[in-house]
Amino acid sequence: MIVRAEPLTAAAFAPFGDVLEAAGPHDKLINEGLCGRWHDRAALDFGSGRAGISIFRAEPRALPYVCALLERHPEGSQAFLPLFEAPFLVIVAPDAGGAPGTPRAFLTAPGQGVNLHRGTWHGVLTPLSPPGLFAVVDRIGEGANLEEHRLDQPFTVEP
Amino acid sequence: MIVRAEPLTAAAFAPFGDVLEAAGPHDKLINEGLCGRWHDRAALDFGSGRAGISIFRAEPRALPYVCALLERHPEGSQAFLPLFEAPFLVIVAPDAGGAPGTPRAFLTAPGQGVNLHRGTWHGVLTPLSPPGLFAVVDRIGEGANLEEHRLDQPFTVEP
Numbered sequence: 044m045i046v047r048a049e050p051l052t053a054a055a056f057a058p059f060g061d062v063l064e065a066a067g068p069h070d071k072l073i074n075e076g077l078c079g080r081w082h083d084r085a086a087l088d089f090g091s092g093r094a095g096i097s098i099f100r101a102e103p104r105a106l107p108y109v110c111a112l113l114e115r116h117p118e119g120s121q122a123f124l125p126l127f128e129a130p131f132l133v134i135v136a137p138d139a140g141g142a143p144g145t146p147r148a149f150l151t152a153p154g155q156g157v158n159l160h161r162g163t164w165h166g167v168l169t170p171l172s173p174p175g176l177f178a179v180v181d182r183i184g185e186g187a188n189l190e191e192h193r194l195d196q197p198f199t200v201e202p
Numbered sequence: 203m204i205v206r207a208e209p210l211t212a213a214a215f216a217p218f219g220d221v222l223e224a225a226g227p228h229d230k231l232i233n234e235g236l237c238g239r240w241h242d243r244a245a246l247d248f249g250s251g252r253a254g255i256s257i258f259r260a261e262p263r264a265l266p267y268v269c270a271l272l273e274r275h276p277e278g279s280q281a282f283l284p285l286f287e288a289p290f291l292v293i294v295a296p297d298a299g300g301a302p303g304t305p306r307a308f309l310t311a312p313g314q315g316v317n318l319h320r321g322t323w324h325g326v327l328t329p330l331s332p333p334g335l336f337a338v339v340d341r342i343g344e345g346a347n348l349e350e351h352r353l354d355q356p357f358t359v360e361p
Contacts, residue, residue, distance in 0.1 A: 065259045065335060074326035075271075078260040083342050085255040094253035096244040096281055096317065096339060100224045101237040112234075122255055124337040126313050127287050154285050154335050158255065167233035176224060176313050178283040180255060180339060183242050 044198040048106065048132065051149040051157070059135040059147075059163050061085045063122065063156035085158035085180075089119045092184020099123075101168040101175040110134055111197035113143045113164045115190050119182025122158035123168065125151070126176040132200065133157055134166030143192055148200040164192070203357040207265065207291065210308040210316070218294040218306075218322045220244045222281065222315035244317035244339075248278045251343020258282075260327040260334040269293055270356035272302045272323045274349050278341025281317035282327065284310070285335040291359065292316055293325030302351055307359040323351070 049055060053062040061084055069079030087094065113136055125131055130151050136143035143164040151157070158180075159165055168177065182188060208214060212221040220243055228238030246253065272295055284290055289310050295302035302323040310316070317339075318324055327336065341347060 063255060063257055063337060065257045069259070073258075074260065078258055078327050080338075081257040081259075083254040083256055087253055087255065089253075094246055094248075094339070095242040096222060096246065096283075097242055098222055098224045098240040099232075099237055100228070100240075101233065122337075124255075124283050125285060126283065126315065128285070128333075154333060156285065156337055168237050174287075174313060178222060178281075178315055178337065179239075180253070 046146055046148045046198050046200050048148045048150040048200055048202055051133065051151045051155055056149060058137060060160045061158040063158060064154055085122055086160060087120050088161045089182040092119055092182040094180060095183035097179045099168055099177045099179050101170050103172050103175050104169045105171065106200060106202050108132060108169060108200045109197050110166050110200060111194050113166055113192045115162050115164045116188045117162050117190055118186060118188040120158055120161045122156060122180040124156040124178040126178060127174055128153040129172045131171055132169040136164040138164060146198060203355065205305055205307045205357050205359050207307045207309040207359055207361055210292065210310045210314055215308060217296060219319045220317040222317060223313055244281055245319060246279050247320045248341040251278055251341040253339060254342035256338045258327055258336045258338050260329050262331050262334050263328045264330065265359060265361050267291060267328060267359045268356050269325050269359060270353050272325060272351045274321050274323045275347045276321050276349055277345060277347040279317055279320045281315060281339040283315040283337040285337060286333055287312040288331045290330055291328040293359065295323040297323060305357060
């Protein structure tokens with residue numbers, strides 16, 4: 044199966060999570076007018092855990108990209124904030140009875156991060172260029188918070 | 203007064219907050235060996251509030267930079283995660299009886315973010331180049347969470 048990478052927009056991504064970006068008018072102007080604040084843009088949910096900030100560094104991948112594994116975190120949301128200005132690939136899928144349904148792939152624009160809602164099926168972190176460095180806001184806490192699903196039929200993401 | 207901008211290191215910044223970076227060995231290798239995780243690197247504290255992710259876009263400044271105002275957030279920590287790969291300026295000061303003590307200035311390297319500990323005096327957000335775009339993890343909640351201190355004698359940050 045071929046999945047075409049779509050541009051990441053808040054509307055298209057809404058079933059899966061939040062797009063974190065300075066889009067539309069700011070909510071507040073601070074610092075004597077020199078800084079806009081787009082306020083509280085992620086639906087964070089850490090269940091019985093708490094928020095933490097970690098740093099991830101992932102190997103850059105390339106398109107076409109073959110995806111054979113999806114995962115989800117049943118206990119919490121997970122935000123990926125790129126510490127660089129290049130697009131990265133976000134693969135997600137709706138749930139279909141406890142397994143991933145038809146996958147979709149999104150290509151970010153510079154300045155866009157994402158927050159995956161709790162329990163959203165997604166591919167592993169796939170930057171497309173170095174340094175592949177992200178700040179990640181996710182759940183710190185006890186208990187298993189990772190469910191993996193290996194696909195019988197891998198799919199290929201194309202531009 | 204002249205304040206020289208120092209390179210941002212975890213040791214030098216420790217009295218004020220955490221440096222968020224992929225420094226030293228990762229804590230965990232995930233995604234079939236393709237992603238390192240530097241785990242839970244920020245001392246987050248949101249008091250009676252909760253964590254939120256906002257986007258800030260600030261006007262780029264230049265060095266020498268004249269600083270006339272410091273502020274602090276008594277109710278929560280505040281993390282600044284640059285969505286770009288250029289240095290930015292972080293101005294902080296210890297508390298000295300309810301007012302800022304002698305200020306210090308740090309220049310980040312690409313890939314470094316910071317988490318200001320709850321109540322730390324700091325300057326406003328000062329990127330040094332466009333796009334000046336940051337993800338900010340701070341406290342969402344009721345009550346005043348901003349204390350400003352205008353300096354009788356502004357100081358100048360030099361390279």
